[in-house]
Amino acid sequence: MTSCIFCKIVAKEMPAKIVYEDDTSVAFLDINPQAPVHILVIPRKHFASAEETEEADAPVIGHLHRVAAKLAQEFKITDGYRIVLNTGRGAGQSVFHFHLHLLGGRIFHWPAG
Ligand code: 5GP
Numbered sequence: 490m491t492s493c494i495f496c497k498i499v500a501k502e503m504p505a506k507i508v509y510e511d512d513t514s515v516a517f518l519d520i521n522p523q524a525p526v527h528i529l530v531i532p533r534k535h536f537a538s539a540e541e542t543e544e545a546d547a548p549v550i551g552h553l554h555r556v557a558a559k560l561a562q563e564f565k566i567t568d569g570y571r572i573v574l575n576t577g578r579g580a581g582q583s584v585f586h587f588h589l590h591l592l593g594g595r596i597f598h599w600p601a602g
């Protein structure tokens with residue numbers, strides 16, 4: 490999907506501060522951070538949102554969570570961090586390539602806004 494900005498980041502056609510990558514995932518710093526640590530963890534494969542995933546995507550989605558947990562250790566935010574998956578415009582999703590937000594380094598309130 491060439492019009493997708495996150496696909497372009499995966500393809501290295503667009504710059505990003507990549508902090509981790511492997512065969513199935515890429516993680517990079519959010520351009521507009523909402524916390525001292527704000528990393529996006531995305532699948533290389535394009536699917537628009539959680540709504541578009543299939544059973545076959547489950548291992549990749551699980552892997553993204555493991556990548557986020559490892560990055561939380563690396564970035565020393567294990568005191569308390571938040572993984573956010575905005576799904577649909579009503580929840581604030583603005584980029585329609587599945588991504589986990591890994592946020593840390595500040596206090597988080599509940600319920601989420
Ligand atoms: P969403 O609102 O879809 O859950 O999250 C999209 C996130 O992508 C936002 O936090 C936004 O700041 C980030 N973002 C949008 N465009 C770019 C970009 O070109 N580069 C990077 N690094 N982050 C982006």
Ligand code: ZN
Nearest residue numbers: 493496535586
């Ligand atoms: Zn994409």
